[in-house]
Amino acid sequence: MQPLELYIHIPFCVKKCAYCDFLSGPTGEKEKEEYVKMLVDEIRNCPDAVQDYRVVSIFFGGGTPSLLTGEQIGRLMDTVREIFTLDEDAEITMEMNPGTVTEEKLRRYRQAGVNRLSIGLQSVNDEELRLLGRIHTYEEFLEAYHLARANGFSNINVDLISAIPGQTVESWRRTLEQVMALSPEHISAYSLILEEGTPFYKKYVEDEAKEGPKLPDEDAERQMYWDTETLMEKNGYHRYEISNYAKEGYACRHNLGYWERIPYLGFGIGAASLVPGELIGKCRKLEGKMGRYTNPDQLREYAHSYRNKFQAELLTETEEMEEFMFLGLRKMDGISKKEFSEYFGKSLEDIYGEAICKLESLKLLEQDDDRVWLTKRGIDVSNSVFVEFLLEG
Ligand code: SF4
Numbered sequence: 001m002q003p004l005e006l007y008i009h010i011p012f013c014v015k016k017c018a019y020c021d022f023l024s025g026p027t028g029e030k031e032k033e034e035y036v037k038m039l040v041d042e043i044r045n046c047p048d049a050v051q052d053y054r055v056v057s058i059f060f061g062g063g064t065p066s067l068l069t070g071e072q073i074g075r076l077m078d079t080v081r082e083i084f085t086l087d088e089d090a091e092i093t094m095e096m097n098p099g100t101v102t103e104e105k106l107r108r109y110r111q112a113g114v115n116r117l118s119i120g121l122q123s124v125n126d127e128e129l130r131l132l133g134r135i136h137t138y139e140e141f142l143e144a145y146h147l148a149r150a151n152g153f154s155n156i157n158v159d160l161i162s163a164i165p166g167q168t169v170e171s172w173r174r175t176l177e178q179v180m181a182l183s184p185e186h187i188s189a190y191s192l193i194l195e196e197g198t199p200f201y202k203k204y205v206e207d208e209a210k211e212g213p214k215l216p217d218e219d220a221e222r223q224m225y226w227d228t229e230t231l232m233e234k235n236g237y238h239r240y241e242i243s244n245y246a247k248e249g250y251a252c253r254h255n256l257g258y259w260e261r262i263p264y265l266g267f268g269i270g271a272a273s274l275v276p277g278e279l280i281g282k283c284r285k286l287e288g289k290m291g292r293y294t295n296p297d298q299l300r301e302y303a304h305s306y307r308n309k310f311q312a313e314l315l316t317e318t319e320e321m322e323e324f325m326f327l328g329l330r331k332m333d334g335i336s337k338k339e340f341s342e343y344f345g346k347s348l349e350d351i352y353g354e355a356i357c358k359l360e361s362l363k364l365l366e367q368d369d370d371r372v373w374l375t376k377r378g379i380d381v382s383n384s385v386f387v388e389f390l391l392e393g
Contacts, residue, residue: 001085002276004053005257008039008076009268010065014100018133018203019161021195023270023297024063035268035299036072042267042306043079049279055084056262057091057254060114066096070108077112086113091253093118093157098144099136106151116252117148118157118188124178125171128164131213133199145182155250157186162224164192165204166213172224173231180235185250189228190243191221225380241330242379259327263290267306270297275312290315317344318391321351325389329382334373348372355388 012032013024027035058080060073073094080086093116094109123129124138136144148156158179162172179187192215194201203209216224229239237245244255258264263276277289291312296302315323321344328335340348348356356372359365364378364385378385 001052001054003056003257003262004050004084004276005254005262005264006055006058006080006084007254007264007266007271008058008060008065009266009271010060010062010068011035011269012062012067013064014067014097014135016133018131018199019192019195020133021198022063032068032072036068036075038303038306039076039267040079043076043083045307046083046265047279047310050084050265052278053085053263053276055080055086055090057257058086058093059254060092060094062095064097064100065094066100066105066109070105070112073109073114074112077114091116091155093252093254095120096144096148097135098141101144101147103147103151106148106153110152115153116155116157117153118159118186119145119148119184120159121179122159122161123164123167123171124175125167128167128171131165132161142182145184155186156184157188157252158182158184160187160189162189162191162228163216163221165200165209165215167216167224169216169220169223169227173227176228176231180231180237186244186246186252187232187237188244189232191225240332242382256331259331261290261324261327266295269295269299269302271295273312275310277314280310280312280314290320320344322389322391325352326386329372329374329386329389332373334371337367337370337372351391352389359385359388 009023011024012027012035015026016024058077060076065073077092090113092114094114095118097120119141120134121138121141122132122134124141126137129137145156145158160175160179162175176189192200194205203212204215209215232239232245236247238248238251239245240251241255241259244252246252261274263274265275266273272292272294275291275293277291280291291314293310293312296305324340324343325335335348337348340346340351344351356365356367359378360367363375364381366373366375374382374385
């Protein structure tokens with residue numbers, strides 16, 4: 001049986017953070033329940049052919065999935081088990097916002113099968129949290145973290161953000177050190193990105209922040225970036241992707257699968273799917289090909305269309321090759337030449353020989369007999385490296 005991943009999008013948050021452009025926002029209890037019912041219906045609407053796959057990971061992302069009750073998460077998991085074959089040791093992750101969980105909820109999530117939590121902390125500094133518009137303090141994060149541990153969660157990720165307005169190199173180091181002292185199995189550390197349409201974009205890009213704390217300058221931001229890698233490695237956190245660090249054996253299997261292009265089905269508004277050809281329109285001729293489908297990001301359209309997701313558009317070979325490179329090179333161990341030629345029936349050298357040669361001479365990329373990976377310098381400028389792998393036509 002082929003592996004398959006599931007993503008379930010929960011678009012609810014207590015309130016919108018100032019930097020966030022994710023598909024999420026506040027809502028009422030009635031709307032949440034209606035949405036869960038639609039998700040159940042969407043999962044049940046999968047074709048029988050999904051039975052040929054085994055689900056290796058599930059990710060409840062958001063938004064704030066921990067705003068759902070234990071019963072609602074339990075109902076979604078029961079539906080998944082009814083429709084799919086779930087691996088016994090499947091990784092089942094739930095994103096959680098401190099300040100939205102109780103002991104009762106955590107117990108019910110565990111009973112439902114959730115075995116990995118991803119907690120959005122972002123900073124240990126309450127002033128930085130306030131500026132970001134987070135709903136919790138560091139103390140509240142600690143309570144949630146210890147409650148999760150006490151309730152048997154032995155695989156926890158903590159999300160952090162650097163380059164927050166007003167943040168100094170020292171305060172970022174403090175955040176890293178205090179979080180590592182808690183010993184979570186996994187840490188994601190992203191740099192703040194100012195996304196168009198957010199209050200932060202308006203304040204820091206359009207209005208150029210006339211008042212209040214300023215963004216760290218370029219030198220400080222670079223230093224934070226370097227400190228992240230140095231401190232994490234020193235404390236036993238191995239960098240396995242541009243922004244993700246884990247203790248031995250705790251890399252997020254769901255994310256690795258995504259970068260390795262394992263097929264996935266996304267449920268809920270705005271959720272994307274990478275659908276195996278044999279699930280599209282039940283046409284065996286498409287076996288071995290991949291299609292992409294993204295659910296509408298408006299609730300009303302989603303409600304009318306989620307039953308048609310298996311009409312996904314097939315990806316062209318060019319799109320698949322580009323995706324293979326962009327996603328695979330995000331991982332520190334890069335991509336395999338053998339996997340490329342097995343999948344596409346063409347050698348990597350024939351398609352990307354020139355680009356690889358150029359990037360190698362610039363010391364942005366390295367290769368051996370089988371693998372190609374980015375150097376530290378290449379990771380620093382990964383976006384411009386990826387451009388070299390765009391194919392014409
Ligand atoms: S909790 Fe997460 S998803 Fe919700 S608004 Fe804040 S950053 Fe966005």
